[in-house]
Amino acid sequence: MTDYRIKGETGEWEVVVGLEVHAQVTSNAKLFSGAATAFGAEPNTQVSLVDAAMPGMLPVPNRECIRQAVRTGMAIDAVINKYSRFDRKNYFYADLPQGYQISQLYHPLVGEGSLTIEPDEKAGIDGEKVIGVERIHVEQDAGKLMHDQHPTMSYVDLNRSGVALMEIVSKPDMRSPAEAGAYLRKLRAILRYVGSCDGNMEEGSMRADVNVSVRKPGDALGTRTETKNVNSVRFVMQAIEYEAQRQVEVLESGGTVDQETRLFNPDSGTTRTMRSKEDAHDYRYFPDPDLLPLELDDAFLDECRASLPELPDAKRARYEAAGISAYNAGVLTAEVENARWFDALLETGAEPKAAANWVTSELFGALNRLGKDIGDCPVTPAQAGELLGLIADGTISGSIAKQVFEIMLETGDGAAKIVEDKGLRQTSDTGAIEAVIAEVLANNPNQLEQYRGGKEALFGFFVGQTMKAMQGKANPQVVNELLKKALSQ
Amino acid sequence: MTDLTNLTVAQIRDGHRAGDFSAVEVAGAFSANVAGAKALNAFIVETPEHALEAAKAADADRAAGTLKPLSGVPIGMKDLFATKGVQTTAASHMLEGFVPRYESTVSQKLWDAGAGMLGKLNLDQFAMGSSNETSWFGNVISPWKRNDGGNAALAPGGSSGGSSAAIAARLCPAATGTDTGGSIRQPAAFTGISGIKPTYGRCSRWGIVAFASSLDQAGPMARDVKDCAIMLETMAGFDPKDATSLDLPVPNWEAALSSDLKGKTVGIPREYRLEGIDPDIDAMWDAGIAMLKDAGAEVVEISLPHTKYALPAYYIIAPAEASSNLARYDGVRYGLRDLPEKAGLQDMYAATRAEGFGPEVKRRIMIGTYVLSAGFYDAYYTQAQKVRTLISRDFSAAFEACDVILAPTAPSAAFGLGEKTADPLAMYLNDVFAVPASLAGLPAMSVPAALNREGLPLGLQIIGKAFDEQGVLNAGLAIEERAGFTARAEKWW
Numbered sequence: 001m002t003d004y005r006i007k008g009e010t011g012e013w014e015v016v017v018g019l020e021v022h023a024q025v026t027s028n029a030k031l032f033s034g035a036a037t038a039f040g041a042e043p044n045t046q047v048s049l050v051d052a053a054m055p056g057m058l059p060v061p062n063r064e065c066i067r068q069a070v071r072t073g074m075a076i077d078a079v080i081n082k083y084s085r086f087d088r089k090n091y092f093y094a095d096l097p098q099g100y101q102i103s104q105l106y107h108p109l110v111g112e113g114s115l116t117i118e119p120d121e122k123a124g125i126d127g128e129k130v131i132g133v134e135r136i137h138v139e140q141d142a143g144k145l146m147h148d149q150h151p152t153m154s155y156v157d158l159n160r161s162g163v164a165l166m167e168i169v170s171k172p173d174m175r176s177p178a179e180a181g182a183y184l185r186k187l188r189a190i191l192r193y194v195g196s197c198d199g200n201m202e203e204g205s206m207r208a209d210v211n212v213s214v215r216k217p218g219d220a221l222g223t224r225t226e227t228k229n230v231n232s233v234r235f236v237m238q239a240i241e242y243e244a245q246r247q248v249e250v251l252e253s254g255g256t257v258d259q260e261t262r263l264f265n266p267d268s269g270t271t272r273t274m275r276s277k278e279d280a281h282d283y284r285y286f287p288d289p290d291l292l293p294l295e296l297d298d299a300f301l302d303e304c305r306a307s308l309p310e311l312p313d314a315k316r317a318r319y320e321a322a323g324i325s326a327y328n329a330g331v332l333t334a335e336v337e338n339a340r341w342f343d344a345l346l347e348t349g350a351e352p353k354a355a356a357n358w359v360t361s362e363l364f365g366a367l368n369r370l371g372k373d374i375g376d377c378p379v380t381p382a383q384a385g386e387l388l389g390l391i392a393d394g395t396i397s398g399s400i401a402k403q404v405f406e407i408m409l410e411t412g413d414g415a416a417k418i419v420e421d422k423g424l425r426q427t428s429d430t431g432a433i434e435a436v437i438a439e440v441l442a443n444n445p446n447q448l449e450q451y452r453g454g455k456e457a458l459f460g461f462f463v464g465q466t467m468k469a470m471q472g473k474a475n476p477q478v479v480n481e482l483l484k485k486a487l488s489q
Numbered sequence: 490m491t492d493l494t495n496l497t498v499a500q501i502r503d504g505h506r507a508g509d510f511s512a513v514e515v516a517g518a519f520s521a522n523v524a525g526a527k528a529l530n531a532f533i534v535e536t537p538e539h540a541l542e543a544a545k546a547a548d549a550d551r552a553a554g555t556l557k558p559l560s561g562v563p564i565g566m567k568d569l570f571a572t573k574g575v576q577t578t579a580a581s582h583m584l585e586g587f588v589p590r591y592e593s594t595v596s597q598k599l600w601d602a603g604a605g606m607l608g609k610l611n612l613d614q615f616a617m618g619s620s621n622e623t624s625w626f627g628n629v630i631s632p633w634k635r636n637d638g639g640n641a642a643l644a645p646g647g648s649s650g651g652s653s654a655a656i657a658a659r660l661c662p663a664a665t666g667t668d669t670g671g672s673i674r675q676p677a678a679f680t681g682i683s684g685i686k687p688t689y690g691r692c693s694r695w696g697i698v699a700f701a702s703s704l705d706q707a708g709p710m711a712r713d714v715k716d717c718a719i720m721l722e723t724m725a726g727f728d729p730k731d732a733t734s735l736d737l738p739v740p741n742w743e744a745a746l747s748s749d750l751k752g753k754t755v756g757i758p759r760e761y762r763l764e765g766i767d768p769d770i771d772a773m774w775d776a777g778i779a780m781l782k783d784a785g786a787e788v789v790e791i792s793l794p795h796t797k798y799a800l801p802a803y804y805i806i807a808p809a810e811a812s813s814n815l816a817r818y819d820g821v822r823y824g825l826r827d828l829p830e831k832a833g834l835q836d837m838y839a840a841t842r843a844e845g846f847g848p849e850v851k852r853r854i855m856i857g858t859y860v861l862s863a864g865f866y867d868a869y870y871t872q873a874q875k876v877r878t879l880i881s882r883d884f885s886a887a888f889e890a891c892d893v894i895l896a897p898t899a900p901s902a903a904f905g906l907g908e909k910t911a912d913p914l915a916m917y918l919n920d921v922f923a924v925p926a927s928l929a930g931l932p933a934m935s936v937p938a939a940l941n942r943e944g945l946p947l948g949l950q951i952i953g954k955a956f957d958e959q960g961v962l963n964a965g966l967a968i969e970e971r972a973g974f975t976a977r978a979e980k981w982w
Contacts, residue, residue: 049591053817055584056571056593060732090861094834098744099816154834156821175908227498284861286870289810291732 004124004176006214008248013214018172018219019236021187022165023072023197024141024205025065032059032102039203043146043157051162053097058290061086065164066294068196069109070304072166075194075311076133078113081424084137085293090284094156095143103139103167106259107296111137116313117186118330123178131183132171141165163358166197172211174223177237178248184208184233185334189312192336207231210264212243214251221311222247223257227271230264238269246271256454305485315339322352328360337374341381348385355388362402366409378409387415399472400424428475430482433466436474437486440465451487462487493518494659496523497717498562501662505551506562511566512551512561516605519563522660523607528982531645531655533568533626534576535608540560543605550603554664558723565655565664568609569616569648570707571696575606579698580614580624581816583825583845586715590674593696594728595665597705602723607661610651614847615815616672616700617918620909621650623849628906631680632658632978636944641905643945645677652710653680657978663711663720667697669704670803671899671923674935677710678898678948681937683965684710685717688955689930690735692721693728699814701807702733703926714936718742721958736957745959748967751785755964756891761797761922763900770897771943777895777949777968784967789891798876799925804917805860805873806928811850812857818845836937852913881929888954893964896922898935898948926952936965937974946976 005012030037031048050057073080084107087173088100113133119125120298143161147154167472168187173216174180188199188206199206208231213224225247227239247257261280310318312333319329333339338359345355363384365376396419397406407418419425427433441448451458466479493515496504505512520537538725540563547560571577571589578584580623600606614623621644623630631645631654645654649666653676656664666673668686677684677979685708692707699705710719722742757778762771769973778788813849820826820841887894899919910918926933932955935948951969953961 014619052822054589054591054823055577055579055587055698056694058695058731060730088813090816092816092819092838094819094821098818099819099823100813249654260802282863284813284858284866286809286813286861286866289701290699413824 003216004178006244006248008252010252012217013239013248014217015175016172016177016213016215017174017240018211018224019170019172019174019180019183020208020209020211021168021184022207023168023191023199025138025164025166026195026197027062027064027066027068027164029062029064030162031062031065031138035162037163039205041159046159047161047457051097051158053099054269059102059288061291061294062164066109066296068194069136069166069303070296070301071194071308072191072196073110073113073136074305074308075190076113076115076382078133078136079111080296081107081109081111082277082296082301083107083293084109086288086291087285090290091281093142093254094154095145095161097143097158097161101140102142102288102291103143105139106287107137107293108137115183115186115190117179117182120178120182123182124176125178125182129179131179131429133169133175134169136168139165139167172213172224177240180210180240181233181237185235187345189334189336193311195307195309201232203330203451204231208236210236210239210243211248212240213257214244214247223259224253225257225260225262225271227262227264228274231318235264235266239264239271242270312339319352319356324352324356328356331360333354335374341374341377344381345384345388348382348389350385350388351392356393358384358388362405366405370409378412379405383408383414390415390419394428394477395419395425395474397426397472397476400426426473426475427470428478430478433470433474433478433482434486436466436469437462437479437482441486442471448487459483459487493663494522494663497712498559498662498719500561502559502719505547506556508551513545515561516540516563518605519607519659519661522658523655526655526658526660526982529630529632529654529658529660530627531611531629531651531658531660532565532608533651534580534610534850536575536606536971537608539575540605540607543600543603545820547605551732557601559599560603560833562603562663563605563607563661564599564720564931565608565610565652565661566596566606566739567612567649567652567665567667568663569612569698571698572596572606572609575609577609577698578625580612580626581847581850583841584698584798585604585625585825587824589696591696594693594730595697595724598723598726599665604723604834610655610664612651613648613672613849615698615811615850616648616667616669616705617676617811617844617849617853618647618750619671620644620904620906620915621676622906622910623647623847625847629654630906630982631903632852632980632982633680633903633945634981641965642830642925643903644679644852644906646679646899646903647664648709649673649676649684651685653677653682656680656682656710656712658980658982663709663716665707665724666710667700667705667707668923668927669700669706669807670927671920673708673710674923674933674950675899675919675937676946678937678946678950679903681946681974681978682710682712682968683714683717683934683936684708685721685934685958685961686927686932687721688727688735688932690733691725691932691958693726693731693734695728695730701810702814704803704807704809714810714934714962715743715746717934717965718962735760735956740959742959742962746966747963748784748970750781750964750967753893753960753964754891755781755786755788756791756887756894757788757798758791758793758887758894758896760793761896763921767901767941769902769939770900770947773939773947773949774895774897776972780965780968780971781895783971786964786967789886791891791894793880793887793925795876795879795883799880800917800921802876802880803920803928804856805869806877808853808857808879809861810857810862812854815846815850815854818842820845835909843966849913877928880925882948884925884929884931884952892954892957893960894952895964896950896952898922898950902941902943902945902947922950931955932958934961934965936968938968938972939974940976946974
């Protein structure tokens with residue numbers, strides 16, 4: 001729950017937010033044609049006769065796109081409609097060769113589902129919250145107009161024309177920019193876990209239409225505006241903040257909010273009218289007669305379900321059950337690549353809690369410093385497992401491990417080899433340690449006297465001195481024991 | 490030597506195989522007829538070189554012993570089928586000069602079977618019309634004349650009017666047609682030839698310029714039933730590129746042809762008896778009933794109660810789909826572009842479409858746009874879809890009691906050019922008997938059955954159960970054998 005309120009002159013206002021997320025389906029081919037879908041290709045090199053809407057060309061559904069949308073639906077516990085069908089949304093524009101977009105208005109592939117956003121005290125989300133998803137349907141993307149190629153003409157790139165999108169429509173369940181941001185991040189995480197969308201907002205594979213309205217708490221829903229095509233989590237939050245504030249000002253100055261479509265300006269963080277309700281298109285939706293209804297059988301659904309990976313919530317619960325702190329579990333599961341890497345590390349036999357601490361502090365710290373993602377991490381999970389194993393079995397201490405890890409990052413060598421080569425193995429040789437302790441006590445008579453006089457906090461000082469003298473290679477536990485013995489004599 | 494252009498597809502195929510003549514001779518004879526029949530305006534593009542190449546290949550295949558099903562047979566191709574490297578216009582100004590880089594599935598199958606192409610046949614613009622008077626490339630003139638001593642130019646029917654006229658005038662032994670609401674059957678009836686619209690989905694729609702996707706279906710037109718069977722065997726078949734294509738094996742229709750109808754029941758739909766219809770039509774129908782009885786069939790009266798709603802429903806559904814299907818002709822990527830000085834995108838659309846579409850096409854786009862509009866959708870489109878379902882149910886119920894249905898193909902014989910162009914509704918009424926089978930997706934064919942008192946051909950229609958082209962062809966054959974229809978248009982062109 002969030003207590004996000006806009007303070008107006010007439011009192012507090014509540015913001016109501018719903019998101020329509022367009023997520024590009026990860027697939028080698030388009031929704032209704034065999035053309036490729038790679039990002040960044042030369043204009044008009046990934047266009048089939050179908051995508052260019054040549055006379056007599058027909059769409060044929062790409063099973064893989066349907067499968068990905070079904071798997072996505074399953075990942076948010078949604079109703080999968082065994083019967084769905086495609087409708088045509090008719091309008092004229094140069095980026096829409098057919099003169100209609102094939103979409104699903106009347107019978108979407110996926111019905112109601114939900115996802116849970118995590119508490120985030122800093123953002124004012126003080127508990128878990130379930131956000132409803134109204135539906136997911138699949139549809140074609142349009143091409144792209146390029147206005148900067150010629151002084152008087154616009155060019156059209158049809159590479160994106162016909163690419164499969166999932167439109168994921170939330171219920172108006174969010175009550176603050178932070179909740180919307182958390183929803184988007186969670187949704188993106190799920191899509192990436194499932195592998196149905198790469199979630200890359202910069203490349204446009206995920207974008208959101210943001211529906212915002214305001215009301216006095218407890219009142220009926222206000223009139224909403226829809227801000228189109230916002231392409232980052234931050235921009236979505238900005239758009240909501242701006243739009244809610246604007247609506248409050250309109251209402252408080254005695255005006256009414258127009259139901260309209262708006263555009264977000266990322267440079268100013270503001271929105272402006274794109275078209276009003278009066279100019280709204282009549283899309284003349286009707287069932288696409290080129291396509292038969294989509295009917296899914298149990299075998300197909302079973303395969304979709306069986307192919308789902310462990311999802312973020314389940315993974316998080318498993319981590320917590322293994323003793324990993326809630327915070328670390330959240331961090332480790334937020335990005336699927338991190339979670340996969342961590343799972344691989346656990347498979348080496350690493351102790352979960354220690355491994356989680358090491359990954360979230362040492363590994364992420366190093367990657368951060370190096371400006372790298374887990375995807376191009378110089379150390380493999382197996383190598384990390386070896387390093388953690390050496391700590392766990394007492395071969396090296398935690399502080400030596402840091403040194404070893406640095407060397408691993410630089411050289412790519414294995415931990416055991418580095419420990420051998422550099423002679424970093426920690427010693428439990430009581431004779432050697434006792435000799436060093438004797439020396440430390442002899443060199444620090446003042447401290448010894450104070451300690452024996454009751455200042456027991458100085459124990460740490462003696463440990464530090466001993467470890468320093470042994471270049472960190474002494475087994476800390478043995479040092480502790482022997483020191484206690486020596487000091488009490 | 491006999492005139493090769495009087496031969497049927499079967500006779501050409503078999504005669505060529507037997508060595509009676511060469512395929513090159515056949516192609517030459519038909520191409521000469523084509524070249525000599527400009528007055529009919531049946532062809533938009535003539536392609537004698539295509540026919541000749543296929544003929545040479547056929548002769549070579551014969552020498553090599555590798556004959557194909559249609560080796561040596563030159564045909565006409567309705568200009569609604571995309572043909573690689575050959576202008577494909579749908580008889581529109583919009584696509585004038587458009588040369589596809591791809592070949593429709595149906596035409597490809599015909600070429601693969603050894604057939605050659607004499608040319609691209611004229612039609613009603615975007616297959617919208619029942620008289621071939623909406624073509625951008627001018628009217629097709631039927632080879633037939635009334636016996637009243639007048640010289641009125643008659644309609645060859647539509648939309649496959651080029652196909653029907655060309656076959657009737659012996660410009661080609663067979664041709665492709667497409668049938669959305671009677672466009673194969675009605676022109677066949679008007680010109681004294683045969684034509685079959687198979688079950689929806691039998692022939693791939695891939696590469697056929699779309700009119701109304703849920704109704705469009707390709708089929709053959711030829712001089713007799715056997716030729717239709719032969720042609721259809723090649724044209725039909727599952728195509729993964731058409732999501733509505735039937736994934737069923739293609740039967741050997743020709744081999745299973747039989748005019749023995751013993752044990753078969755023929756249904757006569759009560760609702761097709763129209764008040765005030767031309768008595769020649771009813772007389773032909775009665776004669777047809779007698780012929781089928783003679784062939785051994787039992788005849789029963791049946792009821793198709795929603796028949797009267799079929800035409801209105803058709804003229805909602807077909808234009809609705811057309812209004813969307815034709816949106817792609819926008820001047821952006823191919824075909825006509827009218828870009829007035831300083832015009833913006835919307836101006837270009839408007840100018841291009843105003844210039845590129847004929848009046849009948851515009852009328853249907855507007856009707857279709859209207860019936861799909863917010864506020865009208867349920868009253869028109871949804872209602873029409875319900876009617877469509879009811880009509881399908883009518884047929885299903887009727888087929889409980891019969892195997893095929895016999896009815897007239899059209900309510901009249903060919904009319905004169907210009908006689909109905911001022912009254913679109915009168916024109917639409919021409920399809921009153923043809924449209925129900927289209928809405929139900931059923932196989933239906935027209936066979937010539939009689940001449941009316943003006944000396945013009947009339948056709949009988951046989952409608953079959955889904956997938957039962959065989960039953961339709963067999964009943965058609967029974968009529969053909971008994972009607973003894975040998976009349977042909979006297980050459981005046």
